[in-house]
Amino acid sequence: MADLASLTIHEAAGLLEGKGASSEELTRAVFDRIRRLEADIHAYLHTMEESALESARASDARRAKGEARGPLDGIPIALKDNLSTKGVPTTCASRILEGYVPPYDATVVIRLREAGAVFTGKTNLDEFAMGSSTENSGFGPTRNPWDLARVPGGSSGGSAAAVAAGLATAALGSDTGGSIRQPAALTGVVGLKPTYGRVSRYGLVAFASSLDQIGPLTRDVRDAAILLEAIEGFDELDSTSADRPGGGYAARLEQPLAGFRIGVPREWFGEGLDPEVGAAVGEVRRVLERLGVACDEKVSIPRQDYGLPMYYLIAPAEASSNLARYDGVIYGLRKTAANMVEMYKETRSAGFGAEVKRRIILGTYVLSAGYYDAYYLKAQRARTRLREDFGAALASCDALLSPATPTPAFRIGEKTADPLQMYLNDVYTVSVNLAGLPGLVLPCGLSSAGLPIGVQLIGKAFDEATLLRIGHQYEQATRDASWRKRRPPLEGPRA
Amino acid sequence: MALTRKQVEEIAHLARLNLTPEELDRFGAQLDSVLGYVEKLNELDLDGVEPTAHVLPVTDRGRADEERPGLSPDDVEAMAPDFRAGSVRVPRILEG
Numbered sequence: 134m135a136d137l138a139s140l141t142i143h144e145a146a147g148l149l150e151g152k153g154a155s156s157e158e159l160t161r162a163v164f165d166r167i168r169r170l171e172a173d174i175h176a177y178l179h180t181m182e183e184s185a186l187e188s189a190r191a192s193d194a195r196r197a198k199g200e201a202r203g204p205l206d207g208i209p210i211a212l213k214d215n216l217s218t219k220g221v222p223t224t225c226a227s228r229i230l231e232g233y234v235p236p237y238d239a240t241v242v243i244r245l246r247e248a249g250a251v252f253t254g255k256t257n258l259d260e261f262a263m264g265s266s267t268e269n270s271g272f273g274p275t276r277n278p279w280d281l282a283r284v285p286g287g288s289s290g291g292s293a294a295a296v297a298a299g300l301a302t303a304a305l306g307s308d309t310g311g312s313i314r315q316p317a318a319l320t321g322v323v324g325l326k327p328t329y330g331r332v333s334r335y336g337l338v339a340f341a342s343s344l345d346q347i348g349p350l351t352r353d354v355r356d357a358a359i360l361l362e363a364i365e366g367f368d369e370l371d372s373t374s375a376d377r378p379g380g381g382y383a384a385r386l387e388q389p390l391a392g393f394r395i396g397v398p399r400e401w402f403g404e405g406l407d408p409e410v411g412a413a414v415g416e417v418r419r420v421l422e423r424l425g426v427a428c429d430e431k432v433s434i435p436r437q438d439y440g441l442p443m444y445y446l447i448a449p450a451e452a453s454s455n456l457a458r459y460d461g462v463i464y465g466l467r468k469t470a471a472n473m474v475e476m477y478k479e480t481r482s483a484g485f486g487a488e489v490k491r492r493i494i495l496g497t498y499v500l501s502a503g504y505y506d507a508y509y510l511k512a513q514r515a516r517t518r519l520r521e522d523f524g525a526a527l528a529s530c531d532a533l534l535s536p537a538t539p540t541p542a543f544r545i546g547e548k549t550a551d552p553l554q555m556y557l558n559d560v561y562t563v564s565v566n567l568a569g570l571p572g573l574v575l576p577c578g579l580s581s582a583g584l585p586i587g588v589q590l591i592g593k594a595f596d597e598a599t600l601l602r603i604g605h606q607y608e609q610a611t612r613d614a615s616w617r618k619r620r621p622p623l624e625g626p627r628a
Numbered sequence: 629m630a631l632t633r634k635q636v637e638e639i640a641h642l643a644r645l646n647l648t649p650e651e652l653d654r655f656g657a658q659l660d661s662v663l664g665y666v667e668k669l670n671e672l673d674l675d676g677v678e679p680t681a682h683v684l685p686v687t688d689r690g691r692a693d694e695e696r697p698g699l700s701p702d703d704v705e706a707m708a709p710d711f712r713a714g715s716v717r718v719p720r721i722l723e724g
Contacts, residue, residue: 236703330684343682372689373682442666453643460644463716467709473721477644487655490645494636495659497643508666513679515669520680552658553665569683 137162138299142356145302146204149196156189156196156207159302160251163209166299167253170623175275176285176295178214179222180254185209188251195249204359206249211301213292214255215262216347217336218242221252225338226270227260229484230465239336240371241305241347241364248363253301256291260486261456262312262340264288265558268549269488276545277320278621279584283542286316286558292350293320298621303351303360307337309344310444311562314574317350318537318587321576321621323604324350325357328595329569330375332361333368341451342373344444344566354575354605358382361597377595385598386605391425393603395590396432396530401561407540413578413586414536420610421534421603432530434522439515440564445556446499446512447567453496459484491552516567523568523591531599533591535561537574541584565591573600575607579616631660 137159140148148154164182171177192207201207212218215225217235219242224230238246245252259269267275267290275290277283278298285294289306293316296304306313308326317324325348332347339345349360362383367376397418402411418428461467461480468479485493499508526533539560548554565572570591577588592600611617636656640647647655701714710717 233707236699236707330686369689369691373684373686375684375686436672439669439672442668445662446666446669457644461709462718463704464707464709470719472719472723474644476719478646481644482646485645487651490647490651491655491658493643493645494639494655495662498631498635498639498659501639501642510679511669511674512666513681514674514677515672516680517677518672518674520683551661553661556662 136299138166140302141352142204142208142303142359145208149207150201156192156251157186159207160185160189160209163253163299163301170298171300173276173281173623174278174294174298174300175273176256176291176298176300177211177254178224178226178257178272178291181221181252185251185253192249192251202247202249205245205363208250209253209302210245210250211253211256211292211295211304212242213258213289213304213306215258215307215338216242216305217338218252218255221255223255223338224272225261226258226272227484227486227489228271228466229459229481233465237336240333240368242336244364256289256295256304258291259288260489261338261452262288262307262309263452263488263492265311265315265555266543266548267291267316268545269486271486274545277542278623279321280542283544283584284319286319286538286542288312289350290316293317293322293324296320296322296350296352298623303349303356305347305360305364306350307345307347308566309341310448310566311559313348313350314562314572314587314589315538315558317574319542319585321585321587322350322352323354323357323576324348324574325361325597325600326565326572327361327365327597328375328571329566330373331377331379331571331595331597332365333371333374335368335370339455341448342455343451344448346566354601354608355383355386357573358386358601375595379597382598382601386602388602389425390421390603390606393426394530395421395426395428395603396526396533397428397430398432398434398437398526398533398535399430400434400437401535405539405557405560406536409580410536410538410540410586414534414588417577417588417607418534420607424606424610426603428534429530432526432533434519434526434564436515436519436522437564440519440567441556441560443512443515443519443567444559444563445495446508447516449492449496450500450509451496453493453500456489456493488552519564520568523564523570527593532603535589535591537561537587537589541580541582541586561589570594571597571600573604575604579619583619631656631663
């Protein structure tokens with residue numbers, strides 16, 4: 134029997150449909166892998182084997198009656214632990230929410246449940262999604278399946294590692310400054326950050342409300358298309374969700390690319406980019422050119438270098454406001470004290486980790502009287518200019534091509550001494566959130582050390598269809614590449 | 629643009645955080661470094677540029693003023709650190 138835990142969603146769906154396997158068998162195969170590998174990887178904060186098997190059996194029963202619901206029915210999906218799941222612990226990898234069990238489901242969770250998905254568990258993340266390595270988790274880091282001494286990236290490191298190691302068929306993550314795309318690149322999986330507003334944020338624990346988006350981490354582009362179709366769409370419970378039609382992504386993956394133009398903005402290939410990453414992205418460009426796509430190097434995002442400074446003013450400012458709700462009153466951790474203010478301080482100081490505290494303090498400072506104009510407002514004005522740059526570049530192109538990260542996966546502990554060093558990992562991803570545009574990351578090779586390299590495609594607002602189409606055809610054109618035959622070196626018992 | 633220890637203390641108070649002396653020093657230095665980095669934005673000419681608070685062209689969305697179920701007292705009791713007689717119990721709010 135095929136290695137069930139390594140199948141894509143569409144391969145598994147085909148097998149289930151053809152009665153080659155049951156959802157229960159598929160789910161058991163995933164949990165067998167979790168039993169073998171999870172102690173080394175730590176992708177999960179909470180696994181749901183019992184309820185997963187119940188859901189799997191319910192899916193099999195539906196299918197037996199001819200009532201299967203679609204490509205996600207019976208498929209094991211992992212959920213990042215900042216997605217609210219009714220009756221299931223949701224910690225955001227923070228001690229301040231240790232033991233918190235939400236009384237409601239996120240909209241994306243409801244939609245996946247209605248599609249018949251089997252939830253395997255809640256995955257690890259940097260605390261409150263603040264980080265680029267999952268080392269800021271309050272419950273220990275996740276390790277990269279390709280090299281257990283290295284980070285899987287962050288903040289959706291647990292989801293990315295789960296998909297890369299066969300500990301789920303696919304996963305949902307969230308992305309505020311690169312938190313789906315960067316871990317996808319470092320673990321060799323596909324990651325999509327949809328256009329801001331494409332997917333409802335109801336039930337996603339808020340970090341930066343003008344930047345956050347939920348999206349899929351998958352083994353191939355078709356799977357990302359399938360998941361996006363299931364979770365996207367207007368939601369009256371999220372006043373920032375866009376009332377725009379979507380869908381049809383999977384059906385249009387094969388439409389020809391001849392005549393497409395892709396911009397390759399020169400600012401994205403400067404200092405700080407690992408030469409092997411640059412070379413791999415160059416190779417992607419050549420593959421696309423052979424598919425009939427014209428690549429234009431004259432395209433420019435003049436204010437790209439201001440993306441990180443803008444982001445590290447706007448995101449902490451919004452976070453300081455969003456995290457004010459963690460006060461020990463109604464839910465989560467409470468440290469008793471003589472009066473309310475002391476209770477807030479004791480609770481928050483005990484419950485939040487260092488990076489969260491840093492960002493709250495930075496955010497509070499840049500919003501405070503006397504500093505608001507010089508910092509926060511300035512950053513929001515700069516953001517307008519950056520959006521204009523993207524608008525101008527995408528007026529003459531269908532998409533932009535860039536590296537996803539400056540380097541492959543770094544070692545655990547390598548970048549934790551200086552927060553600024555960690556922030557620089559997001560250099561290619563933050564601008565996309567600031568502009569509100571969709572971004573797709575695809576595996577495009579392995580470094581000489583055997584570590585995954587990812588490439589990023591950036592699209593026009595609400596044009597996920599173009600990104601998925603280009604990504605799918607790039608994938609198909611390189612399906613026999615030698616680097617695609619390699620797998621994370623995980624098999625076998627622990628030494 | 630050096631952040632003084634006093635400033636960090638004041639901000640921590642506003643953010644309802646107690647920082648140890650070690651944290652005050654460490655975070656102060658790290659934040660100074662970040663603030664130094666973001667000074668780069670001063671290279672841009674942003675006179676008269678409208679700020680982007682929000683990327684979507686959406687304005688206020690309302691819904692009909694209809695009663696909908698909220699959290700039940702049981703829901704709150706299940707999650708509250710200290711719940712008695714239908715209420716969440718908290719320490720003294722006002723002094724004196």
